[in-house]
Amino acid sequence: MSATEARIGPVRASAYRVPTDADEGDGTLAWSATTIVVVRAEVGDVVGLGWTYTDVAGVELVHGILGSAVEGRDGLDVPAAWQAMQQAVRNLGRPGLVSCAMSAVEIALWDAAARLVGLPLCRLLGRVRDVVPVYGSGGFTTYDERQQRAQLQRWVHGLRLPAVKIKIGQDWGTRVDRDLRRVDLAREVVGPEVELYVDANGAYGPGQAVRVGHRLDERRVSWFEEPVSSDDLSGLRRVRELVGADVAAGEYGYHLPYFEAMLEAVDCLQVDVTRCGGFGEWLRAAALAAARNREISGHCAQNLAAHVALATPNLRHLEWFHDHDRIERMFFDGVLDPTGGRVRAELSLPGHGMTFKEADAEAFRIA
Numbered sequence: 001m002s003a004t005e006a007r008i009g010p011v012r013a014s015a016y017r018v019p020t021d022a023d024e025g026d027g028t029l030a031w032s033a034t035t036i037v038v039v040r041a042e043v044g045d046v047v048g049l050g051w052t053y054t055d056v057a058g059v060e061l062v063h064g065i066l067g068s069a070v071e072g073r074d075g076l077d078v079p080a081a082w083q084a085m086q087q088a089v090r091n092l093g094r095p096g097l098v099s100c101a102m103s104a105v106e107i108a109l110w111d112a113a114a115r116l117v118g119l120p121l122c123r124l125l126g127r128v129r130d131v132v133p134v135y136g137s138g139g140f141t142t143y144d145e146r147q148q149r150a151q152l153q154r155w156v157h158g159l160r161l162p163a164v165k166i167k168i169g170q171d172w173g174t175r176v177d178r179d180l181r182r183v184d185l186a187r188e189v190v191g192p193e194v195e196l197y198v199d200a201n202g203a204y205g206p207g208q209a210v211r212v213g214h215r216l217d218e219r220r221v222s223w224f225e226e227p228v229s230s231d232d233l234s235g236l237r238r239v240r241e242l243v244g245a246d247v248a249a250g251e252y253g254y255h256l257p258y259f260e261a262m263l264e265a266v267d268c269l270q271v272d273v274t275r276c277g278g279f280g281e282w283l284r285a286a287a288l289a290a291a292r293n294r295e296i297s298g299h300c301a302q303n304l305a306a307h308v309a310l311a312t313p314n315l316r317h318l319e320w321f322h323d324h325d326r327i328e329r330m331f332f333d334g335v336l337d338p339t340g341g342r343v344r345a346e347l348s349l350p351g352h353g354m355t356f357k358e359a360d361a362e363a364f365r366i367a
Helices: 058-069 076-088 097-117 121-127 145-158 176-190 205-218 231-243 256-262 279-293 302-310 322-331 356-362
Strands: 010-024 030-043 047-051 131-139 163-167 196-201 221-225 246-249 266-269 293-299 317-323
Touching: 010 058, 010 322, 030 058, 030 097, 047 097, 058 076, 058 097, 058 221, 058 246, 076 097, 076 279, 097 121, 121 131, 121 231, 121 302, 131 145, 131 196, 131 302, 145 163, 145 176, 163 176, 163 221, 176 196, 176 205, 205 221, 205 231, 231 246, 231 302, 256 266, 256 279, 266 279, 279 293, 279 302, 293 302, 302 317, 302 322, 322 356
Parallel strands: 131 163, 131 317, 163 196, 196 221, 221 246, 246 266, 266 293, 293 317
Antiparallel strands: 010 030, 030 047
């Protein structure tokens, strides 16, 4: 069957719940397991692969309204399939779980399209760079000093990453002294040359975030993520105006109006390809940011985000998140190696180059 004759066939999803390797938490939430919803889309003679990190309920969305919206369509017309999903979910509400499920389907369809024409996905999307800069991310508030030190040492001395990020804002911002001690420990471990980032996950109020931000400036922290709730745009703007670190937010963006509004409040816009609607919406969000002379940063799901990051002119970097790194290495062959602080696509392989290790994942399956 030629690529021009390939139609989208069955779209199937399955969910897996993977326990963390240690207790994980940030300023406003704690968790002991992560759920990944994996989507496989048959298109002609190939199978496209996508996934998202969301609730198990995403499986029924894929098997129901989303699969019905795309099946039978031309396998190369991924934007048309995405538009059909967008129209089909009108009465469900796009943000949140629906957008996550749409993202996984759209990613699987782009992967299938690239495999059909024999191209690496980044080239089908339009590659503009050879490598993607990455930074290490984890540093959970639940870590004790030994755990935090070990993770930082692996990032900096093992993987030679040029930037790292830890969580602060413990217990909704009520333990600032511990937050700052953990920042001091991080600086001690990584040394003066490595960039140090923090993520408060919206734990502070605006005034408190400014005061903490001044203390972070003293410690040469250059990235202050979600110092206040990402819903508090005026608070984000206030912090941005009064602290030295770049203020970042946007990981909870599920549609373009959200990103447009967020660009009024941040120095760097975060985009999560498994939440925003997929590769197409990522690129549209990046275009919005470019119009405001802003860069974007990829949030988590790093092995999926890498190919579209290679097609993004105004990209700053990609978050190499500990939890997703562990799951993606467990579940998929063909994952990327961040050693040296940058990743590149394997251009000899079509699509995103990854395959699902179904047998290895089966023990974690919940749907």
